[in-house]
Amino acid sequence: MGLRSEAEYREGLRDGREVYFRGQRVDDVTKHPIIGVGVRHCSIDFRLAEDAEHRDLFTYELPEGGRASRYYKVPAAAEDLLDRNRMIETGTRLSLGVVPLVKEIGTDALFALLLVTREMDRRLGTKYRERVQRYLERAREMDLALAVAQTDVKGDRRRRPSQQSKPDYYVRIVRKTPDGIVIRGAKAHTTNTPFADEILVIPTRAMMEEDSDYAVACAVPVNARGVRLIVSPFSPEQDSLFHHPVSARHRLIDTLTIFDDVFVPWDRVFLCGEAAFAGPLANTFVEFHRFTAISYKPPLLDLLIGAAALIADFNGVLGAPHIQEKLTRLAIYTETIRALTRQAAMEPKFTDGVAIPRTLVTNMCKYYFATQYHQMISLVQDIAGGLLVTGPSEEDLRHPVLRQDIATYLGGREGAGARERLQVFNLIRDLTASDFGGYNEVLQIHAEGSIEAQKITIWREFDLDRCVELARQAVNLDGQEQLTPA
Ligand SMILES: Cc1cc2nc3c(=O)[nH]c(=O)nc-3n(C[C@H](O)[C@H](O)[C@H](O)COP(=O)(O)OP(=O)(O)OC[C@H]3O[C@@H](n4cnc5c(N)ncnc54)[C@H](O)[C@@H]3O)c2cc1C
Numbered sequence: 076m077g078l079r080s081e082a083e084y085r086e087g088l089r090d091g092r093e094v095y096f097r098g099q100r101v102d103d104v105t106k107h108p109i110i111g112v113g114v115r116h117c118s119i120d121f122r123l124a125e126d127a128e129h130r131d132l133f134t135y136e137l138p139e140g141g142r143a144s145r146y147y148k149v150p151a152a153a154e155d156l157l158d159r160n161r162m163i164e165t166g167t168r169l170s171l172g173v174v175p176l177v178k179e180i181g182t183d184a185l186f187a188l189l190l191v192t193r194e195m196d197r198r199l200g201t202k203y204r205e206r207v208q209r210y211l212e213r214a215r216e217m218d219l220a221l222a223v224a225q226t227d228v229k230g231d232r233r234r235r236p237s238q239q240s241k242p243d244y245y246v247r248i249v250r251k252t253p254d255g256i257v258i259r260g261a262k263a264h265t266t267n268t269p270f271a272d273e274i275l276v277i278p279t280r281a282m283m284e285e286d287s288d289y290a291v292a293c294a295v296p297v298n299a300r301g302v303r304l305i306v307s308p309f310s311p312e313q314d315s316l317f318h319h320p321v322s323a324r325h326r327l328i329d330t331l332t333i334f335d336d337v338f339v340p341w342d343r344v345f346l347c348g349e350a351a352f353a354g355p356l357a358n359t360f361v362e363f364h365r366f367t368a369i370s371y372k373p374p375l376l377d378l379l380i381g382a383a384a385l386i387a388d389f390n391g392v393l394g395a396p397h398i399q400e401k402l403t404r405l406a407i408y409t410e411t412i413r414a415l416t417r418q419a420a421m422e423p424k425f426t427d428g429v430a431i432p433r434t435l436v437t438n439m440c441k442y443y444f445a446t447q448y449h450q451m452i453s454l455v456q457d458i459a460g461g462l463l464v465t466g467p468s469e470e471d472l473r474h475p476v477l478r479q480d481i482a483t484y485l486g487g488r489e490g491a492g493a494r495e496r497l498q499v500f501n502l503i504r505d506l507t508a509s510d511f512g513g514y515n516e517v518l519q520i521h522a523e524g525s526i527e528a529q530k531i532t533i534w535r536e537f538d539l540d541r542c543v544e545l546a547r548q549a550v551n552l553d554g555q556e557q558l559t560p561a
Contacts, residue, residue, distance in 0.1 A: 077141045078134060079218040081121040085114060087220075087272055092298040094269045094330075096306040104269045110306055113328035117220065117270040119166060120146070120175045132162050146178035147215035149186060150430040156366070156420035163370040172375030172506070173325035176267050179371070181221020183363035184275045185211045186429060188292065188345050191356045193427055195349060203345050210294055210343065214273070222271035222297070224262035224332045225360065227279050236282065236289035245289045246276060246334055248347060255340040256347060258291060264522075265332040268304050271297055274332065278346070281354025290353040292346035293339045301337040304330040310510040317469040320502050321378075322511035327518070359431075361524055361532075366432035368523040369416040369440045375515075376409040379451070379506060383458045386499045390460060391488035401454045408451050415440035435536035442529040448519040452507045463504045466497050 079087070085105050094101040094110075101107050105114045123129040124144055134142045150156050167174045185207065192203035214221065227236075230244030239245070246260030258276070268274060277292045295302060307329050316323050346352060384402060387393040419437045423430035456463060466485070471477040472494065485493035506512050520526060547553055 076217055077137070077143050077215075078124055079121060080125060081118045084118060084121045084218075084220060088114065088270060090298040092269070092304070093302060094304045094306060097308055101269070101306075109309075110269060110328055112322075112324065112326050113267060113270050116170060116173060116325045116327075117175050117177045117267055119170050120144075120178050120220070121218075123166060123169070129165065132158070132165060143215045144178060144218055146182045147185075147211065149189065149211075150423070151428055152430055153421050153423050156423055156430055156432055157417065160366075160370045160416055160420050163367055164374060167371040168374035168377070170325045171321045172378045173321065173327060174367075174371035176327060177220035177222070177271055179367045180223045180266065180364060181214070181219070181271070181273075181275055183367055184221070184223045184225075184277055184360050185214070186363050187277070187356060187359035188275075190426055190429055190431075191352055191359050192345055194355070195346075195352050199349060201349070206342055207345050210345075217272075219272045220267075220270060222265050222268040222274045222332075223277065223360075223364075224265045224268070224274050225277050225279050225357065226263050226265075228261050228263050228331075229279070235280075235286055237285040245279070245286075246291060247288045248291050249288075249336065251347070252338075255338055256291070256293070256344055258293065258295075258334045258337050258339060260334055262332045262334075264329050265304075266327050266329050266522075268297060268330040268332055269306060269328060273297060274302070276334075277360055278353035278357050280357055282350040284350050286353070287348040287350040290346055290348055290350040292344075292356060294343040294345070295334070295337055295339055299337050299339075301335040303333040303335060305333070306330050309514070315469055317472075317498065318501055319505045319509065319511065320498070321505050322509065326511065327514075358532075361528070362431050362434050362437065365437045365441045365523050365529070366416070366419055369412060369419070369437060369444065372444050372519075373409055373413050373416075375506070376405070376412070376451070379455050379503075380405045380409060382499055382502045382506070383455045386459045386496070386503065389487040389491035389496045389499060391491075392458075398458055401458055405451055405454055408447055412440055412444050415443070435533060438529045438532040438536070441523060442526060442533065445520050445526050445529070449516060452512075452516065455503060456507055459500065459503050462496075462500050464508050466500050472497075 088104055094104055096107065096110055101110065104110060124133040133145055135145045135148050137143055145158065145162055148155060150159060163174065163179055188207045192207050195201050196204045227245040230239040230241060236245035243260045246258055246262060248256050249259045250257040265274065274295045274297060276295060278290060282290050314323060346356060380402060383405065384393065387398045392398050415436055419432040419440065422433045424433065467477065467481055472481060481493045485496060487496050506515065
């Protein structure tokens with residue numbers, strides 16, 4: 076097959092999967108009045124592969140002939156990472172700043188599995204690499220949409236899986252049979268699971284021998300028996316494009332993903348008890364996944380800057396020095412993230428022929444993005460003014476008397492009408508001061524790993540010796556030369 080149409084993708088989601096939203100079973104995720112927004116959003120990854128203008132970027136030529144989704148191309152050079160960055164940025168821009176995330180995250184996990192299973196096979200004599208390779212080829216061939224369930228519910232964060240008060244705070248292997256394994260537990264915050272064909276389960280942390288039942292990685296169809304998805308609630312007001320110009324069309328939808336004794340056949344099991352490899356797998360996944368993250372951040376920032384500049388213009392203050400200063404700070408923030416992302420792609424490290432984005436730069440970029448985001452939002456809100464949250468509604472604009480009141484009182488500078496001002500206010504409110512805006516703020520901090528996780532990685536990757544050596548030389552600590560002033 077190689078590539079699926081948008082219609083084929085949607086049809087594939089009508090497979091009896093067990094999805095719940097606000098306590099109700101969802102019979103068909105493609106038709107649900109609220110969560111259906113997620114299907115329309117995720118479809119873009121398929122639509123762009125069909126579209127003449129974007130086909131070259133979103134697909135690639137297979138060596139054996141035919142084309143496949145470019146997401147499945149294992150990066151072998153800086154150019155592949157740059158293409159991946161362009162593809163993710165383009166898909167997100169066309170989704171108004173919301174990353175589609177049904178092929179991005181899954182392929183990040185597959186690249187990590189390719190690398191870690193090769194190392195496992197070398198050290199332990201296992202045969203996982205071949206299984207991952209076969210799975211990847213099949214997923215590419217069937218053009219699958221994949222969710223990744225990494226983050227366990229974790230119970231007491233200070234304790235490892237086997238030390239928890241309840242045995243199911245991390246997903247674990249409860250049984251091995253001649254045909255496969257049975258897994259039990261729950262993963263939190265799994266994005267777009269209701270709109271994926273399969274879930275890749277991978278460990279969330281390093282483990283010790285005592286945790287070996289929890290060292291599990293595998294692929295599970297979303298409609299497998301025992302998989303239950305509980306969708307997070309969100310405001311049902313998303314239908315109005317006037318009030319919610321972005322979130323009425325584009326949203327990530329996350330689930331608590333429950334594995335209630337799910338059987339997984341051996342050919343879909345990629346880690347089964349090898350505790351020493353849980354940490355490397357978790358870390359290698361984020362080496363790719365944080366690169367995806369920093370690739371999809373700039374379009375949202377472009378949208379925020381554009382909206383801030385528009386509203387400043389409509390309010391007559393675009394030329395004010397402090398507004399330009401704030402827009403400049405937003406521009407520096409955005410372009411720094413773009414530049415670091417490209418830098419991470421252009422200086423990859425190579426393992427077994429796979430190009431891995433430069434880990435130090437990727438994490439610096441993600442850290443910088445996450446720690447500054449709320450401040451940047453405050454600049455946009457400052458530029459916009461209070462009508463962000465106090466303006467009248469779409470229904471008021473349809474009312475014969477109120478419409479006139481609004482037109483009379485809510486215009487801006489000459490030529491800037493009330494309706495267009497309200498449209499831009501609503502765009503900024505949707506992105507920063509709504510249910511969706513709040514979700515975005517939490518996403519920017521936690522998704523793809525918490526801020527501390529990035530700091531730990533930066534500390535690990537940073538070349539401290541280089542700096543210490545220079546400091547030692549500066550004061551001749553090693554006594555190698557006479558210090559004489561120039
Ligand atoms: C919108 C969104 C989408 C997401 N999508 C996915 C997805 O598709 N798949 C997936 O697998 N995950 C996903 N995640 C999960 C994301 O990676 C986690 O939220 C992140 O790793 C933080 O984990 P947590 O939410 O459990 O918070 P916690 O780990 O509980 O962190 C809360 C605080 O506790 C601190 N902390 C945690 N453990 C310790 C410790 N041992 N010692 C000291 N301090 C500690 C943290 O640093 C942080 O400050 C998503 C998250 C969000 C918000």
